[in-house]
Amino acid sequence: MDQELLRVSGLTRYYGSRVGCRDVSFSLWPGEVLAIVGESGSGKSTLLSLLSGRLAPTAGDVSYRDRDGRWLSLPNLSEADRRRLQRTDLGVVHQNPRDGLRMRVSAGGNIGERLMALGHRHYGRLRGTGLDWMERVELDPQRIDDHPSAFSGGMQQRLQIARNLVTEPRLVFMDEPTSGLDVSVQARLLDLLRHLVASLGLAVVLVTHDLAVARILAHRMMVMRGGEVVETGLADQVLDDPCHPYTQLLVSSILQA
């Protein structure tokens, strides 16, 4: 327990001569939730893609400690090993559930897909797991055979979360998971995420532009601007005692309801 899960050092990505993100370094421990905040174009999504192994860095490294305690350098893994890791240990929750779901496959099929990719074939057990996860994300298990297109946005997002968590990953990347949802639906999803993250001991890297979401879900926070990290700290420190001019501007721009 007392060792990092993820070590990131000097992580840099250029798009031609344009900076995606530059010289990002941090460590993440099991059970920790790190929020990356900043406005659009600040490099948050580039960083998330680099961290989850979906994009190759121009320089720097992302190392992940697997269940056997071995350190694996994500950019240097073979394609097959990286895919396997992405299915077993990592999860990605996209902002738009359509990017993370198979819309022409039933809800149960969506939940079972990662398990089947790992070689699970027993139909009854797959269905049982599907029903169990429908319930855990507060979806009506009777709708297990419905396609996601028949679900509301909030339900699709919960299905996407179930689809990711079914293989009990240790690290989940979330890209604006609540931002496309109505406020009341957002509150329900936040509550669900809070409980799942705590009960499963998940480590999470959460990209959001919503500082209130970051305060509720995150332990730590990293503020990005122009591809660089300008401030880090505990979430409540960064929000209550912001030091960098850009963070102060972000925090002072929050509307009070």
Added chain:
Amino acid sequence: MNAPMISIRALAKTFTLHTQGGTRIRAFDGVDLDVAAGECVALHGPSGAGKSSLLRSIYANYRPSSGRVVVRHNGGSVDMTAAEPRAILDVRRKTLGYVSQFLRVIPRVSTLDLVAERLTAMGVEAGEAVARACGLLARLNIPERLWPLAPATFSGGEQQRVNIARGFVRDYPILLLDEPTASLDGENRRTVVNMILEAKGRGAAIVGIFHDDEVREAVADRCLHLTRPEEA
């Protein structure tokens, strides 16, 4: 003499407001304070003297500009001004309870869960955590019909008592109390005074801001006087 539970040396905090022309505001300066187990120190001084900022700096919610805040934790000591984030969270979870002036409500989380989660986070079994949370909410006169509700719609006094319940449901070795009785009526104020005295009795080190003279005289062993620092 045992080592103090809290040891503060040369602590200073200056805010630089970049969005307002770089104005510098000195919150407090040169604070030295030791607090022993079983002792209660009241922060005293005019509005703007930095009392709440000092309390928040002990909790590492604010990041002091210089100086150190060493707390006893897990048989060792941790400097809250220099510790890693996860070390600070561990201190907050196990050692350092903080009752802020205002309750931060989380949508959909019930009053009972808000209080009980302080115990379950420490590994207390759910049933026992709920039982202890119920006992404390009852003692603080929160009507039972409110327990399953998120406290967003509660009155100021009710929210404050939920906050107090969160701070007292565990026996934190150190308690930081920011105006814990500000919006309470006489009966509830007496209950909270008794809870503070009981915490001292079991050996808690307490630093608090108590606006009410009667409350302060009842609970505090001594005062730390803060004055408004000169403009930076």
